[in-house]
Amino acid sequence: MVDQSGEKTGMLVKVNSPDTSILLISGMPLKNRPVKQLQSFPAIILPGEKKDFKYNDSAYRIYATGQTKVIDSASKNYEVTAYKLFIETTLNHHHYIQLLVDIPSFEGPLHTAIKFVGDIDNDGIPDFIIDTSNYYGSDNSTLFLSQPSKGNVSYTIVGETTGTA
Template structure:
């Protein structure tokens, strides 16, 4: 009798354990489904454009001051690309340069100087750009003053650059190209639109010290069939500042996005 009872109890325990083991995954799976239902799907939580945006860097063929042992020129390698002009056309190719050392009398800093062998617009790093000739737009005017517009065609689209701002004063100045208008502007804003689509505000500057925004380049650098832009945006006469805008990095509903910026100070 005792043997029979022991066998029966053992069978009951084994059966109970099996039932619990089979129920456990179901409860775990059910809990997992409940957690997932409370959260947004992964593709809604993250912006795909932001996820894949490259961290592009740019440099100019200029003199750079060192900060201790650090210098921006140290980032330049043979893997960098060069957007340059040759015989009236623009190309993306391998950077071809030499680096020399110098000294700044103004700041008392050691410097490193990038000497490009091309007529360089910007040197571009951390990029998967395709090398070769770049489709460009001839720039009719390089300064867009408040209340002015610049229209151009790219592909089948008509684009408009429009400026806003407060003009504090105006005067005629003499440059290498001859006499031209210069205006002292504050609260400057620059917009871009395509056809009849809403405008995108992409550049703002509160004030300038004897400088102004200058359009340096329009063309399809990233080869997505849409225009990219390079602007000189010095805020002070002792600064060289350039901004690269790429259409391929633009968020939904936008035309371009700032991809990189370089600002070089040479004040005393």
């Protein structure tokens, strides 16, 4: 996860139920509506890979940097270090690149996975749920919401859950 030093963008909420997850976001009215979700989005983006996509007629690119060492190509098992995941777009004639995920190393194979791409907050810009775990067998689903303001676009972490996968 990437937060500015000392910045608090979320709150820890623990639930003792293994069943339903509830999304709690304060200060943002969410309407009960269908969410436009991109289908067929690759979950794993290895260093050196990119995924170009369109959302509401705007072009986006997600790409990763870092070092990759193939452990077993048949099972797609990789050792990844210095992993960074970026989002890039041009909106309103302004070019934006933002670091979303920065993980120095993984305990086992790469776990960072894009679980959801869609517009949760209805601002016309895609939001993401990304598993930012660095440990095999765990899950750290992190919600990134787009924050358009004054011609600028940035992503903020507004929630995360941790647990075992």
